[in-house]
Amino acid sequence: MKTNTPSLEKATRINLLDFSSLQMRTFHLSWIAFFLCFFGWFAHAPLMNSTIGPDLDLSKAQKITAFIASVGITIIARLIIGNLCDKIGPRKSYTYLLLFGAVVVASSSFAYNWETYLLSRMAIGVIGASFVITQYHTTKMFAPNVVGIANATTAGWGNLGGGVTQALMPLIASGMLAVGLANSELSKWRPAMFVPALIMLGVAYLYWTYTKDDPKGNFSENPDLQPKKLEGESGLFMSAVKDRRVWILFAIYGACFGLELFVNGRAATYYQTKFSLNETTAGMIAALFGLMNLFARSMGGWLGDRFSKTGGLSGRVKWLVMVLFVEGFALILFSRMDMLGLAIGTMILFSLFVQMAEGATYSVVPFINKKSLGAVAGIVGAGGNVGAVIYAQFLLRSGASLENSFMYFGIAVVAISMLGLGIKFSQADEDAAVAEQKKLEEFEKELQAKEKLAA
Template sequence: MQNNSTSLEKATRINLFDLSSVQMRTFHLSWLAFFLCFFGWFAHAPLMNSTIGPDMDLTQSQKITAFIASVGITIVARLFIGNLCDKIGPRKSYTYLLVFGAIVVAGSSLAYNWETYLISRMAIGVIGASFVITQYHTTKMFAPNVVGIANATTAGWGNLGGGVTQAVMPLIASGMLAFGFAESELSKWRPAMFVPAAIMLVVAYLYWKYTQDTPKGNFASTTGLKPEKKEGESGLFMSAVKDRRVWILFAIYGACFGLELFVNGRAATYYQTKFSLDETTAGMIAALFGLMNLFARSTGGWLGDKFSRTGGLAGRVKWLTIVLFIEGFALILFSRMDMLGFAITTMILFSLFVQMAEGATYSVVPFINKKSLGAVAGIVGAGGNVGAVIYAQFLLRSGATLENSFMYFGLAVIAISLMGFGIKFSKADEEAAQKEQKELEAFEAEIKRKEKLAA
């Protein structure tokens, strides 16, 4: 049975085992592409102290600078990629990005000094823009009653790549040495980079072949699908720039996803230095932080959808404000833990709420400016990278310890959560959302009635 609204032709249900519909094929391929991009983006992090740093003779300052460069370039990339989605569509945008990612991740293995290594890390940072395409594409494919959980699940499962790479890349690097693909212990990271690169090329082909820009077709082949600039209106990007709610969400996303990026880049090192753990053990523990993406971000988006049923668009914002406030408190707890067991427990608690806050953020994004969806998604997504750069710069320049930095960041998150009260929707927007919600509920009720009769 079709699960699409006849008016929107967007999926009103998420059936994970359905690969026949373009909506669910897009769902699965978008999170898989996102996963691989994040895997490649953070592939250097767990190997930095043990192999890459010594092999390249990097100082501590250079290691942090490389992280800042890799995360910082994504700010520009996310702004660009959101606008690109509005122009050429998410299918082409993702395919091109995956091919580019494969080239630069593999190419990083050729770095021979600090300058070439820095350039390679900057190039790799571009693939962090994959998040924007994922959110754009699922928003195009899923109806408002499930768009929150659809966006959150694809983003959450994609974010897993940043955690899984913490545990897997050390194993891949060791395997390269064991099978003779590396000359020494210090150089084993170089051939390891070809593994995620090769898989990216495979997924690029699958994305091009099995997805399309919208349920109706591709931007280039079907008229009326591509967002157009109307006479008398500002451009798509500028209309998003002028909306203050976009910048509040920009700051909020910096307070949640920005911290996830920062922790992904520093978690393994944190456990190695503070608790004197080896590379593999520290990587396994750090991977637990990303593992919560299996369900935490989805839960945040799902609860955003639930809050909207009784509280409308304002209900989505209320949930976002609550979960972000708790995230800040959880981070402060984590920063105060000196015993390994308590540190792991509070890290997982923080991970749950930081990822639920990300899901809650992108349950609000689709309703800010539907004409400029790509621009809004890009700007808000860039906020996460700006946050990560700020955190890394603070660590580099303040002289504060990592645990004290976590405490300061937790206090900042609590303060930023209060900005959520500034996100308001017009009466017309609320009424339109309520009307659409009722239409979707009626449509779902009709589907259930037909299914019951068929049974």
């Protein structure tokens, strides 16, 4: 069923069973592509202590440094990829990134010492920029009344890759040994890296074939669809850089997604060391953190859309501040738990709010600077990686335990949540959002009337 506004040609509904419309094909392919990139990005984490570390004789400091390198390089990659989306479009950007990801994830299996392993992890970190393309592409395809939940759901389901890899990679690696593709317990991780790489190649083909840059077509076919600066304005990227609100969201995203990255990289190790669990059990528990993305991030974006109906753009911001505040408090609770059951329960509570905060953040992003959408999405997305690097550097250099580090980070999140109160919109932006909301509500009523007549 056609659910696009005549003027915007953007979808006003999300029909998960619709695989024929361009908007929903893009929705599904963007989260699947992001899922695979996240899966490959964190495929090393659950195997680090038991196989990769001993195989390459890595020290604790080298393991943390590899994580920092993999997350840190994504800061630069996200800034570049956001600008690239504005220039060549999300379709080409995602296809090229998936092809690159397939090569570097598979190539990591050939690392033979610390130096080559570090280089491979840095290269893999580039695919973390996939998040920016996902958010850019869904924003292009969905109308303002559902853009929050569209962005949040594609990102949340994509983020599942970081949790699923915690559970599946140990099983995949063991399977490689069982079928004779690995010659020892310590080398089983090497052939396992080809599994996500091969799937990436298949999705790259699907993305190129079945998506377009915009509901009206591709940038290469219709240059008028490509974002352009007006005469006398700064470039699209500089326009985003000069907006103070972008940097507040940069810090906020570091306080939510940055922590998700950090916990994805350390959760399995945390349960192995603090509760003396084996690799498989710790990986299964750590996977629960990522699995909350099934609905939590979507909920954050959906509630952002709901708050905007009564509170306008400022309503979206108030929801973001609230959910981020609770996230910080939940992390403090998790850090104080010494019983396994309570640790798991409070981790799930923290996961719920950290992912809702991410969804709430990207329910605000599309309204900050619409002409510089790619640049804004890239800068804010990079903030998550900056946060993850800061957390990892603190752990590496402070000498604090992981559980105490979690407590300190929770306190920091509570403080950062207050920055959100500094995100303001002009009256003109608020009025435009209200007018757009009324227009979409009228269209929805017309659509429902037509459906009743058809029935």
